[in-house]
Amino acid sequence: MSRTIGAVLRVAVLAALVAFLAAPARFAPLFAPLAPPGAPAIYDQGDLASLAAAHLAIVCCAALASTVVAVGLALFVTRGAGVQFLPLSRALVNFGQTFPPVAVLAIAVPLVGFGEKPTLIALFAYGLLPIFENTLAGIRACPPALLEAASGMGMNGRQRLLGVELPLAMPLILEGVQLSLAVNVGTATIGSTVAAKGLGEVIIAGLLSNNDAFILQGGLATGLMAVLLHEAVALLRRRIR
Amino acid sequence: MAAPRRLDLAGLRRLDPLGTMLVLAGLVAARLPFVIDKANRIVPGDPRPLFEVVPWTAACGCALALLVAGVAALAVRAPGARLAVAVLALAALAFALGAAGDALTPAGNRVVRIAPGAAFWVLAALLGVLAADALARLAPGPAARVLALLLTVLSTGIALASGHFDHVSVMREYAVNADRFTHEAWRHVALAFGSLGAAMVVALPVGLVCHRMPRLRAAVIAALNVVQTVPAIALFGILMAPLGALAAALPAAAHLGVAGIGAAPALLALFLYALLPIVANTVAGLAGVSPAAVEAARGMGMTRGQILAGVEFVLALPVILSGVRIALVQNLGLVTVAALIGAGGFGTFVFQGIGQAAIDLVLLGAIPTVALAFGCAVLLDASIEAMQRGRA
Numbered sequence: 063m064s065r066t067i068g069a070v071l072r073v074a075v076l077a078a079l080v081a082f083l084a085a086p087a088r089f090a091p092l093f094a095p096l097a098p099p100g101a102p103a104i105y106d107q108g109d110l111a112s113l114a115a116a117h118l119a120i121v122c123c124a125a126l127a128s129t130v131v132a133v134g135l136a137l138f139v140t141r142g143a144g145v146q147f148l149p150l151s152r153a154l155v156n157f158g159q160t161f162p163p164v165a166v167l168a169i170a171v172p173l174v175g176f177g178e179k180p181t182l183i184a185l186f187a188y189g190l191l192p193i194f195e196n197t198l199a200g201i202r203a204c205p206p207a208l209l210e211a212a213s214g215m216g217m218n219g220r221q222r223l224l225g226v227e228l229p230l231a232m233p234l235i236l237e238g239v240q241l242s243l244a245v246n247v248g249t250a251t252i253g254s255t256v257a258a259k260g261l262g263e264v265i266i267a268g269l270l271s272n273n274d275a276f277i278l279q280g281g282l283a284t285g286l287m288a289v290l291l292h293e294a295v296a297l298l299r300r301r302i303r
Numbered sequence: 304m305a306a307p308r309r310l311d312l313a314g315l316r317r318l319d320p321l322g323t324m325l326v327l328a329g330l331v332a333a334r335l336p337f338v339i340d341k342a343n344r345i346v347p348g349d350p351r352p353l354f355e356v357v358p359w360t361a362a363c364g365c366a367l368a369l370l371v372a373g374v375a376a377l378a379v380r381a382p383g384a385r386l387a388v389a390v391l392a393l394a395a396l397a398f399a400l401g402a403a404g405d406a407l408t409p410a411g412n413r414v415v416r417i418a419p420g421a422a423f424w425v426l427a428a429l430l431g432v433l434a435a436d437a438l439a440r441l442a443p444g445p446a447a448r449v450l451a452l453l454l455t456v457l458s459t460g461i462a463l464a465s466g467h468f469d470h471v472s473v474m475r476e477y478a479v480n481a482d483r484f485t486h487e488a489w490r491h492v493a494l495a496f497g498s499l500g501a502a503m504v505v506a507l508p509v510g511l512v513c514h515r516m517p518r519l520r521a522a523v524i525a526a527l528n529v530v531q532t533v534p535a536i537a538l539f540g541i542l543m544a545p546l547g548a549l550a551a552a553l554p555a556a557a558h559l560g561v562a563g564i565g566a567a568p569a570l571l572a573l574f575l576y577a578l579l580p581i582v583a584n585t586v587a588g589l590a591g592v593s594p595a596a597v598e599a600a601r602g603m604g605m606t607r608g609q610i611l612a613g614v615e616f617v618l619a620l621p622v623i624l625s626g627v628r629i630a631l632v633q634n635l636g637l638v639t640v641a642a643l644i645g646a647g648g649f650g651t652f653v654f655q656g657i658g659q660a661a662i663d664l665v666l667l668g669a670i671p672t673v674a675l676a677f678g679c680a681v682l683l684d685a686s687i688e689a690m691q692r693g694r695a
Contacts, residue, residue, distance in 0.1 A: 096544070143320065146320065146321070147320075147321065149436065149439035149440055149442075150321065150432065150435060150436040150439055152439065153435045153436070153438065153439040154432070154435060156680075157435070157677065159632065159680075160632050160636075160673065160676040160677040160680045161636075161673055161676075162635065162636025162637070162639050162672055162673070162676065163636065164636065164639040164640055164650060164653055164669075164672075165636075165639065165653070165668075165669040165672055165673055168653045168656065168657055168665045168668070168669050169665070169666075169669060171657060171662075171665070172662040172665070244531070244532060247532070247534070248532065248533070248534035248535060249534075251534040251535075251536055251537065252534075252535070252536060252640060255643070255654065255657060256657060262534070262536065265534070265536050265537050265540055266536070266643075268540055269536070269540050269643060269644065274540070274541070274543070274544045277537055277540035277541055277543075278537075278541055280534075280537055281533055281534060281537025281538065281540065281541055282537075284532075284533075284534045284537065285529070285532045285533045285534070285537070288532035289529070289532055292532075
């Protein structure tokens with residue numbers, strides 16, 4: 063019962079977001095009370111759908127890159143010669159977590175210039191941490207008896223990794239991806255302060271012109287996007303279970 | 304011919320793998336410019352190598368310290384020794400940077416900026432990794448970690464106060480902004496800790512209620528999760544309107560400092576963001592209290608209130624505190640964003656720096672933010688661990 067309600071709710075949220083992005087002008091009456099007199103109620107300095115697409119693209123690209131690197135790193139430090147790097151990698155991840163995203167962004171700008179690149183770098187770096195931690199936790203949670211049984215069946219290291227360890231760790235890895243996606247959707251809005259294309263543009267335009275309608279539009283669209291991405295990965299998690 | 308070759312291979316295998324990586328990276332980095340000599344704060348500037356800009360005694364000293372660190376990274380196993388050489392080399396590197404600033408700045412010139420170059424940053428990062436690895440292997444206890452943090456803060460403070468770094472670009476920006484820096488620093492701390500304190504006052508009882516009523520728990524956690532998905536700049540912006548309206552409608556509220564822009568919406572937003580980690584960890588901590596302990600307390604004739612305050616909260620405290628740590632680190636970072644709505648804090652320098660393309664100003668905001676968050680994390684982690692050790 064509650065499962066159907068959840069599914070209906072998800073579809074409704076998705077439909078609302080798509081409808082708003084496809085034809086934002088139809089929603090003008092909803093936002094009009096928030097806009098200052100005479101100001102536009104709907105963001106008019108760019109196409110909302112393409113901004114949202116750029117936002118989604120930058121978040122997903124960064125998440126994909128951080129997933130590949132973080133999972134690879136976690137696998138490296140849990141086997142063979144990599145084990146001696148385990149304490150160091152944990153210390154670095156702990157330190158990295160105290161780095162505010164704005165600082166990463168601000169430090170990346172002088173290195174690579176304004177635009178999408180510093181945002182991608184900041185999102186990538188920030189997304190590494192939860193995925194790395196969760197992959198590590200997932201792999202360490204594999205029961206040793208199971209691994210021994212796999213070896214006993216004649217599986218070599220690679221087969222054990224692909225056939226036993228990774229599948230068992232997958233739910234936790236995906237949880238890390240979920241976390242990093244949620245953080246990244248919000249952080250990407252800050253990217254607009256360094257001229258990356260995205261929904262942050264709408265929010266900042268609202269802050270600059272004192273137009274609450276813009277702020278709410280940008281905030282709602284990014285918030286809904288974060289919820290939908292979370293649900294999409296949750297769906298994947300349920301599928302593999 | 305074959306024998307010495309095999310010996311060589313054996314020798315190579317005995318080299319520390321991390322040390323080998325660090326030394327190779329360091330050799331590449333040493334060829335990069337040590338400082339950037341800029342005619343003023345926004346022009347690109349000329350790259351200059353170490354031996355060109357520092358008096359040769361200082362340059363040799365720095366190179367020697369780096370060499371020792373490199374050899375130790377390759378061949379020494381004892382983590383204590385590795386930590387010591389890494390710290391010494393970091394100090395030498397910093398000293399050389401200050402010396403370069405002094406040497407390249409014409410007397411009385413306040414426009415020239417001597418910024419640390421790629422070689423400085425990369426070498427400092429490599430030495431940092433060496434030190435972090437040694438520390439991770441030493442695994443010092445909570446008291447030792449706090450002591451190390453205090454020593455670091457103290458020695459950094461003395462080094463900066465000594466004036467040796469006054470001609471380095473970031474310190475130049477500090478000299479220009481000294482009054483504002485103190486003000487924004489307090490602002491940053493007040494916003495982060497003020498919102499955290501308010502969040503704790505609310506989140507602990509809410510967590511307790513959620514623990515006792517599982518039906519409520521799912522709804523509360525879900526609602527707080529939704530709050531977390533709203534991007535910080537949007538939440539700051541959205542809160543500006545109602546607070547502005549409140550200030551306009553209630554002169555008393557305006558008198559208290561409630562306003563549409565500035566600290567009020569920032570505090571409220573940070574408060575909302577801090578709720579989730581504390582509530583979630585309070586619930587998890589209370590759920591982890593063993594029923595046997597509660598039963599025993601009841602058997603001793605303790606009242607419900609005594610059990611809650613004296614047993615359940617005490618046992619749940621480490622988990623609750625790790626929630627507080629997450630919230631505090633998150634808040635210290637998010638305050639930076641609050642500068643966009645005029646709330647102040649170190650973010651003011653970061654965004655001004657981005658706006659003026661002045662990287663030194665960005666660093667003046669970013670470095671203290673990271674240092675503050677890291678210091679707080681070390682302190683809280685140490686106290687959580689001390690608490691758990693006391694129990695075990």
